[in-house]
Amino acid sequence: MERILILHATVGTGHKSAANALREAFGQNPQRVVRVADTLDYSTPVFREAYARSYLQLSEKAPLLWKMFYETFDTPDADTALIANRLRGLVERPLVSKLLNMVAHFRPSAILCTHFLPVEILERLKREGQLRAPLFCVVTDFVAQGTWINSAVDCYFLASEMTRQEMTARGVPPPLLRVSGIPVKLEISQPKPMAEMRVRHGLPLGRPVLTVFGGGLDPGRVRMMVRRLLESDLTGELVVVAGRSETLMAALADLGDGATLRLRKLGYISYVDDLVAASDLAITKSGGLIVSEILARGTPMLIIDPIPGQEEWNADYVAGVGAGVQLRNPETVPTAALDLFAQLDRLALMRACAQAAGRPRAALDIAQQVLGDLRTGRYT
Numbered sequence: 001m002e003r004i005l006i007l008h009a010t011v012g013t014g015h016k017s018a019a020n021a022l023r024e025a026f027g028q029n030p031q032r033v034v035r036v037a038d039t040l041d042y043s044t045p046v047f048r049e050a051y052a053r054s055y056l057q058l059s060e061k062a063p064l065l066w067k068m069f070y071e072t073f074d075t076p077d078a079d080t081a082l083i084a085n086r087l088r089g090l091v092e093r094p095l096v097s098k099l100l101n102m103v104a105h106f107r108p109s110a111i112l113c114t115h116f117l118p119v120e121i122l123e124r125l126k127r128e129g130q131l132r133a134p135l136f137c138v139v140t141d142f143v144a145q146g147t148w149i150n151s152a153v154d155c156y157f158l159a160s161e162m163t164r165q166e167m168t169a170r171g172v173p174p175p176l177l178r179v180s181g182i183p184v185k186l187e188i189s190q191p192k193p194m195a196e197m198r199v200r201h202g203l204p205l206g207r208p209v210l211t212v213f214g215g216g217l218d219p220g221r222v223r224m225m226v227r228r229l230l231e232s233d234l235t236g237e238l239v240v241v242a243g244r245s246e247t248l249m250a251a252l253a254d255l256g257d258g259a260t261l262r263l264r265k266l267g268y269i270s271y272v273d274d275l276v277a278a279s280d281l282a283i284t285k286s287g288g289l290i291v292s293e294i295l296a297r298g299t300p301m302l303i304i305d306p307i308p309g310q311e312e313w314n315a316d317y318v319a320g321v322g323a324g325v326q327l328r329n330p331e332t333v334p335t336a337a338l339d340l341f342a343q344l345d346r347l348a349l350m351r352a353c354a355q356a357a358g359r360p361r362a363a364l365d366i367a368q369q370v371l372g373d374l375r376t377g378r379y380t
Contacts, residue, residue: 002026002374003033005108005133007099007118010038011051014289018114018140018363021183025363026371035106039118042099051117096121103131110370112136114183119150126152134379136370139163140182141288143313146170154379157366159288160357162317180366181359182292188273189360192297197278201271204262208236208341211275213284215243217305219251221330225283225304228334230258234341237262239275244268273297280347281340283333286315286326292362295323298355300347302337304330322353 004026008019019036026034040048099121103111111133113119125131134154142159144167156172157180158164164177195205203209210229214222222240229238238261242248249267257263269275276282276297284290286306291314294301301324303315318324325336340347359365373379 001031001033002109002371003107004035004370005103005106005111006034006036007039007111007113007115008036009040009051009115009117011115012287014140014287015115017185017289018138018183019112021185021363022112022114022138022366024186025183025367028367035108037099037102039096039099039115039121042102043096047096100125108133109374110134110136112138112366112370114138114140116147116150119148119152123150123152134370134373136366138180138183138366141310141314142182142291142317143310144170145310155373157369159292160317162320178369180369181296181362182288183363183366184289184293184296184360185273186363188293188296189364192274192277194278197274201274201278203239203278204237208234208280209239209278210236210281210283210337211239211241211279213241213243213272213282213290214248215241215245216285216287217248217330219245219248221305222248223251223255225330225333226252226255226263228331229337230255230261230263232258232334232338233260234338235260236280237264239264239266239279241266241269241272241275281337283337286311286318288314291315291318292359295354295358296360296362298351298358300324300340300350300354302327302333302340304328304333318357321357323350323357324354325350 006019006022008015010016023034023036026032040051099118119135119137122131122135126135135152136155136157137148137153138157139148139159142163144163149170149172153176156167156177158167158177159182161179164179167177168174198205198209212222212226226238226240240252242265249265252265255263273293276294276299279299281302282294282299283302283304284294286303301318303318303324303326306312306315315326319326327333327336
């Protein structure tokens with residue numbers, strides 16, 4: 001019986017979402033033991049708070065400072081990255097000592113990490129031969145920063161061919177690299193016809209549907225963007241998903257339908273994938289998971305306000321493959337959206353490019369490859 005341990009770190013939501021998608025894929029066999037764990041749950045309270053909040057506070061409140069911090073740890077070659085990551089792991093390991101006890105007690109057949117922190121913690125055990133289970137690193141961004149590179153990793157699963165080329169250029173041995181896509185929930189691998197999703201959720205047929213995923217955006221800028229779209233002559237429906245952001249819902253409270261564009265305001269919803277499938281265009285930030293989910297549905301994107309560092313790189317990937325347009329300022333969204341709907345052939349090409357780049361079966365493909373490796377004894 002395979003025992004699969006999937007480790008993440010709750011720094012944002014993407015790493016956890018990828019871990020849960022993998023749990024769903026591995027868990028299709030009910031006799032298989034699958035466990036998902038947050039590395040920070042096994043750390044000291046001070047370390048957990050500092051590690052999680054350092055990203056959230058810097059990226060949201062001081063993005064330029066975060067960019068400088070992020071790029072400082074992005075070493076240009078594998079050897080330098082290995083040394084830096086090993087040293088960081090030595091510092092972190094005493095602060096996350098309970099993780100080692102959990103791993104020893106669980107006795108995994110394989111370990112998959114959707115964040116680099118658990119890889120850093122486990123590196124010494126692998127190097128000293130105390131950890132026999134193969135260690136798989138699932139990179140959850142389209143450009144792998146140097147912090148992902150670690151000598152303990154037996155295999156990397158990567159978002160795209162571009163990611164593979166970039167890691168090869170850094171000096172990571174090509175046999176360790178597999179292109180799988182970023183794991184997304186399994187429902188995305190099932191067909192959801194646009195018309196069917198529109199009927200299900202009361203959206204118009206034959207008219208444009210734009211969806212703004214605004215929960216991670218500045219409420220004032222979202223309000224401005226929505227107001228300008230409502231003032232345009234675009235005919236259709238504008239859906240704004242605020243998620244758990246009560247501030248954004250309050251900022252939109254006094255806005256109603258435009259002359260030709262109907263407005264629908266939503267808080268936290270359980271049918272994000274339905275909405276993506278129903279949309280002609282998604283307006284969003286560029287976290288690795290949300291981008292992967294939208295690409296997997298083949299929906300074109302307008303990407304706005306990416307966090308410096310990994311989100312900028314994710315946005316560059318989407319624009320580079322032709323699946324979307326990256327805009328630095330939300331103020332330009334209304335003009336860009338109107339231009340796209342005036343050039344339906346361009347919008348159709350973006351959809352085709354998104355479909356070509358999307359990998360809806362990423363979690364299933366990773367599970368299949370890991371289980372195949374275990375059964376052939378590749379790492380024994």
